[in-house]
Amino acid sequence: MGLQYEQDNSGKERLKRAIMNPSKRTLLIVALVIVAITIPFVMGTLNTAQKGIGEVFADHDLNQNMSSGPGDLEDEDIAPWLVSNGEIMIDATIPPEWEIGNYRFGGCSKDRLAEVVDPTYRTAITDGCDSFYDIQGKYHRDCHIASNCNVKQIAKDELAVAMDRLRLAHAAAGYAWPSS
Numbered sequence: 001m002g003l004q005y006e007q008d009n010s011g012k013e014r015l016k017r018a019i020m021n022p023s024k025r026t027l028l029i030v031a032l033v034i035v036a037i038t039i040p041f042v043m044g045t046l047n048t049a050q051k052g053i054g055e056v057f058a059d060h061d062l063n064q065n066m067s068s069g070p071g072d073l074e075d076e077d078i079a080p081w082l083v084s085n086g087e088i089m090i091d092a093t094i095p096p097e098w099e100i101g102n103y104r105f106g107g108c109s110k111d112r113l114a115e116v117v118d119p120t121y122r123t124a125i126t127d128g129c130d131s132f133y134d135i136q137g138k139y140h141r142d143c144h145i146a147s148n149c150n151v152k153q154i155a156k157d158e159l160a161v162a163m164d165r166l167r168l169a170h171a172a173a174g175y176a177w178p179s180s
Contacts, residue, residue, distance in 0.1 A: 073107045075116050076175040079166040081107055082128050086163045089136070090156045098143035098151065103133035124169030131162040 007013075018026065073081055085101045092098040106112070108129035116122035139155040170177060 073112075075118070075121065076170070076173075077178075078107045078112075078116070078125050079128065079170040079175075080178050082125070082132060082166055083163045086132065086159045089132075090151065090159055092143055092151050093149050095143050095145075095149060098140070098149060099136065101132065101136075103129045103136065108133075118173050121169055121173040124165060124172075128162055128166045128169075131158070131165075135159055135162065 022030075082101075082103075088097050088100045092100075101108075108125075113122060113126050113129070116125060135155055135158050139152060142152055142155065143149040167177070
């Protein structure tokens with residue numbers, strides 16, 4: 001008497017056995033088919049999300065929109081722009097007011113300052129940009145938390161001195177101060 005095992009080899013029974021106990025090769029093929037089907041949908045979703053996020057950040061990019069400052073200022077407009085920024089910085093109550101300008105770009109970029117015709121005025125504007133940049137960096141810690149933006153009096157005094165120098169250089173260059 002031997003052991004006998006009778007197995008139904010019909011197509012239906014073989015499929016049932018393959019589903020209940022799939023081989024590694026079958027699992028790999030199923031996984032590859034699922035990946036191949038879903039990749040186009042996932043990539044489309046990611047591209048759409050990336051495009052949308054890029055648009056939102058481009059509209060709200062403070063580093064680009066607020067800090068670079070205008071690059072198309074005329075020579076006689078640079079000092080008033082700096083003084084206006086200085087006044088905003090003196091009265092700052094929130095970090096964006098303190099960081100109103102990046103004094104290495106825009107009107108204060110090396111390329112733009114090299115275009116200033118009057119060399120004395122160019123030197124004064126360059127010194128003003130450097131002063132504003134240094135003051136902003138030195139006292140940044142006083143205004144980096146939105147709920148606690150207290151600009152120290154010494155920072156206000158340094159800004160006032162830099163602004164006075166800019167006003168004097170502006171007048172010495174023969175430019176009229178724009179009316180508010």
